[in-house]
Amino acid sequence: MIRMLLRVLGPEYARAMRRTMALMTITAVAEGLSYALLVPVLRALLDGDPGAAAPWLIAFGAAVAGYAVLRYLSDLSGMRVGTTMLRGMYHRLGDHLARLPIGWYGAGRVGEVSVMASRGLLEAMGVAAHLLAPFISACVTPLTIVAVMLAFDWRLGLAALAVAPVVAAVQAWTAGMTAAADTDRHERDEEAAGRVIEFIQAQPVLRAGGRTGERFKLLDDALRDIQRASRRTLLATLPGVVGVTLTVQAAFTALLALGAYLALGGNVGAAEILTILVLAARCADPLLSLSEIGGKLRSARSELARLDRVLRTEPLPRARRPIRPARHDLLLESVTFRHGGRTVLDGVSLSVPEGQRLAVVGPSGAGKSTLLQVLARFHDVDAGAVRVGGVDVRAIAPEELMARIAVVFQDVYLFDGTIEENVRLGRPDADEAEVRAAAAAARLDEVIERLPGGWAANVGEGGALLSGGERQRVSIARALLKNAPIVLLDEVTSALDPVNEAAVHEGIERLMAGRTVVMVTHRLHTVRYADRIVFLDDGRIVEEGGHDELLRRGGRYADFWSVLDPAVRAGDAG
Template identity: 50%
Template sequence: MIRRLSELLDREERGRLRRALLGTAVSAALQGAAFALLVPLLRVLLDGGRPERAWPWVAALAAVAVAHAVVTYPSVVAARNTGYALSRSLHDRLGSRLVRLPLGWFSGGRVGTVGRLVTYDVMNVMSVPAHLLEPLVRATVTPVCMVLVMLVADPRLGLAALACAPVIVLVHRVTGRLVQRAEHAADAAAAEAGARVVEFAREQPVLRAYGRTARGVREVDDALVAQRRAGRRMIRVALPGLAGFALTVQAAFVLLLLLGTHLAVGGTVDAPALLALLVLAARSAEPLSSAAELGAALRMAGNSVDRLQKVFDTPPLPEPDTPERIRDSSVRLERVSFGYGDEPVLRDFSLTVPPGTTTALVGPSGSGKTTVTRLVARFFDVWEGTVRVGGADVRRLAQQELMSRLTLVFQDVHLFDGTLEENIRLGRPGAGEAEVREAARRARVDEIAARLPDGLRTRVGEGGALLSGGERQRVSIARALLKDAPIVLLDEATASLDTENEAAVLEALEALTADRTVLVIAHRLETVRGADRIVFLRGGRVAESGSHDELLARKGPYAAFWSERERARGWRMRAVPQSEDERGRSCTTSS
C-alpha cells in the first residue's frame, strides 16, 4: 500500500512521507521501550526491597517519554501535511485527466462515479498518511517490541506470545480481504445511486409533467435499495471479521495469563516479574485490537487507490509532439468510419465544408449527424479515415489550437451557477466589459438582463434553472459570439422554442454565422433553404448532397424526407386552428 501510495506523490511529497513513516516507527519503538522499562521498575517496587533503587528506572522512563514526544510531534505534522498535499495533488490530477478524456468516457453512471472519486475516494486515500499510518504502525511496532522484551525477561512467555502471532496475522488478513470485497460492491452501488439521484433532480420538469413522484421513480428506488443492501452486506461481512479478530487477540492474552499463572504457581517465575510481563501483554492487546479496524480502513483506501488509478490509466486523446498549424477555416472528413460500440455509426463517410460556407446536415435520427460534429471537435478519434480542420489532421493539432478555432452551439445548453455575465465571459475569459455587453446585445441577452433585478450580474441558478430554454440558448450564443471563432458547429437550436424566443435566437444565430464556416445539424428543414449545401445522411453515409432546389428536383431521399415533414407540418396546422373563425368552427364541430 505504501508503494502504491508513493506512486501518487511527487518527489517532495514522497520524501515527506518517508520521514513521517520513519518518525512514526521510531516513536512506536520508543513507546515500546517505555513499556519495557516497566518490567525492571515493577520488579524493584514489588520485590519488597528498597524503593530508592527505582529512581534510575524512573529517570530512564522519563527520558524515553521526552524522546517519544520530541520524535512524535514532527512525524505527526509531516503525516498530516502529506495527507493534505495528497488531497490537493489528487484533485489537481483528476481535474487535469478528466478534461483530457474522450467524451465517450462520460457515459452511463460516470456522473456518480466521478462524484465518488473526487469526494469519498480522495478522502479515503488522503486519510492513509494523515490518519491511518500512525496508529497502524504503532499497532504493529509496539507489540513487536513488547514481545522482544518478553523473550528477554522470560523466554517461555515470549515464545508463547510469538506462537500466537501467526494466528493473529492470518485472521487479520482474512478479515481485510472480506472487507475489501464487500467495499467494492458497496462503492459500485453508491456510485449508481448517486448517478440516479442526480438524474432524478435534473429531470424534475419531465417527471413532474407526467406526475411521477419520488415513490414512483423505480430507477431511484431500486438504486437506493441496492445501496442499502450493499451497505448492510458490508456490515454483515465486516462485523464478524472484526469481532473474530478481537476475540483472537483476547484469547491469546488469556492463554498468556494462564501460562503465566501456571508458571507462578510452579514457582518458576516470581510474582513481580509475572505482573510486569502481564502488564506488557495487556498493553499489547490494546493496539492489536484496533489493528483490525485500521487494516479494514487501509484495505478500503486501497480500493480507492485502485479506482483513482483506473482513471489515471485511462488513455487520453493523444497530443502530437510537433503539432501542425491550422491554415484556413475549412472542414474536411475523408473516408471516416466510427462508432460508439461495436457497430459503426459512420461508414466510409466523406464531407468537405469550404471556408466561409454553410453546410447543413439533414437525415433521420441515428443517421450520424451529431457524430460528425463531435468528430470535428475531436471528442473522439475516428476508427478509420481522417478529420481535417484548416487542412490539418485534428490528431496532429494541439487541443487548445483546435478548440480556439471552433465554436460549438448545441441544443442541450448548460449554464453554470453564476451570473449571466460570468456565463457569457466563459467564451473568452479575458474579454473586456464592453465586449461582453456587445455580445449580450447581439444575442439579445440584454433584453433578458433588463427584466432581471441585477441585470447581467443576476445569478442564473444551477444549470441555468432560472431561465427558460430559449433564454439559455441566447446566453450560449452570446458566449459563442464573444469567442469569435472562425468555424461554427451548430446543432440547430430552434426546434423546440416558442415564437418569441425562436425569432430572438434566429437573429442571434444570423449574427454568429455571418462570414464564418458553418456546419449545422438541421431539425427544421425550413431553416436550411439558404444553406450553400445540404448533405442528406442515411445509415452513416452521404446519400446525396446539393442545394435545396437541386435536391427537390432530383426527387431522391431528401425530397421524400422534405415531403414527409411538410405533411407532418400540415397536420399540425390543421390540428391547431390559427384564426378565430377556425377556432369557432372547431368548437361548433366538437359540440
C-alpha cells in the same frame, strides 16, 4: 495499499507522504522501546530498593515525553499532508476528468463520479490524516514490544511472536469475506446517487405525468438496497473481529501460563515475568484495534482502487510535437467511429472549404451529432482522419484546436453564476466593450434589460433561472466573444418558440459570417442557404449537394423536404 496510495497521489505528494510514514514508524518504535524501561523499575521495586528505581523512572518519564512529542509531530504531519493532498487531489481529479474523451461519460458515470468526488475522495485521502498513524502503531508497536520480550527471554518472545501470523491470517480471511460485500455496497451507493440526481432533475416531467409515486418507489428501493448492503458488510466483518479478539485473548492466556511455569521453575525472575506480562497486555490493545482500523482501511482501499482506475484511464493522446494549422478548412477522410459496439460513422468522407457552410441533415440516430464531436475531437476516430487546415486533429495541441472551434449545442449548460461570467467563458480576457458587443450581436442585451440585476443576474445551476431561448442567446454570445474561425452548430433552434427562434437565428447568422461552419439541424428551411448539404443515414453519406440540386434529384433529402408542413414550406419559399 500504500503503493496504490502513492501512485494515486503522484510524485508531487508522494515524497511528503513517505516522510510522514517514516515519522509515524519512528513514533511507533519509540513507544514500544519505552516499555523496556519498565523491567529495571519493577526489578528494583520487587527487590525492595525503591531508591534504585528512581533513575529508571526518570528515564521512563523522559522516554514517554519524547514519545508524546513524536506522536504530536506525526499526527500533525498526517493531518497537514491529508488536507493538502485532499485539495490537490480535487484539482488533479478535476483536471483528469476534463481531459477524458466524451465517450467515457456513459450511463452510470454521473453517480460514480458524484460518489467518488464527495465521500470517496474524502475517505481515500483521510487515510493519511486519520488511519495511517493508528494502523502503523497497531502493527509496529506490538512487533517492537515482541523484540523487547525476545531480548529478555527468548521463549516468551517466541510465544508472543507466534501470534503475528495468526492475526495476519485472520485479517486476510476477513478481507476476502468483505471484498464482495464492499463492492456490492459501492454499487448500491452509486445507484442511489444516480437515483437521487435523476429524481431531482426529472421533477417537471414526473409531476406533469403524475408519476411521482412510482419514482419515489424507485428511490426508496435504492435506499433499501444500501441498507441491506450495509448489513451484509457488517455481518461479513463480524467473524474477523471475533477471530482477532479470541486469538489475542488466547495468546495472552498462553503467555500467562508459560510465564507462571517459568517463574515457578526459577528460570525467570518475577520482575521479568511481570514486565513481560505488562508488555503483552500493552500489545493486546493495538492488536484488538487492528480489526476496526483494518475495516476502515479496506473501505478506503476500495475507494483508492476506483480513484486509481479513473486516473489511469488514458485521456486522448497529445502529439509530442504539435503542429499549428495555417488554414481553417475541414476534411474528413474515410472516417469510421464505433461506440458501444455500434458503428456510428462508417467511412465518411467530406470537405468544408474555409469560410463555407456545410449543413448536415438526416434522421435521428444517423450520427449527425457524432460527426460534430469527432470534428472537435471529443473522440478519436477508429479509422481514417479528421483534418483542420490539412493537419490531423491528433497532431494539433488540444488547447490550440479548441481555440479555433466554437461549439453551440442544442442543450445549453450554464454555470451557477452571473450572465456576464457565463458569457466571459468564451474569452475570459475580453474587455467590457467586447463582451457588450457580443451580447448585442446575440440579442442577449434584450434579456439583460428585463432581468433584475442586469449583467449581475444569477442564472442558477445549469441556467435554470433562464428560459431555453435565453440560455441559447447566452451560448451564442459566448461563441461570438470567442471569435473562433470554425463554428459547429448542433440543433440550436429545434426547441425554441418563434420569437426566441428569430432572435437566435439572427445571432447565429452573425456568428457564421465569414467562418467555416458545420451545422446539424432538422429545420430544413434553415439550411437551404448553406453552400453544401449532406444527408447522413446510418452513419453514411447517402446524398450530397446544394438545396435546389438535391430537390431535383428526388432522393432522401427531397423526401425529408416533402414531409414539412405546407405552411412552413410556403413561408420558407416566401
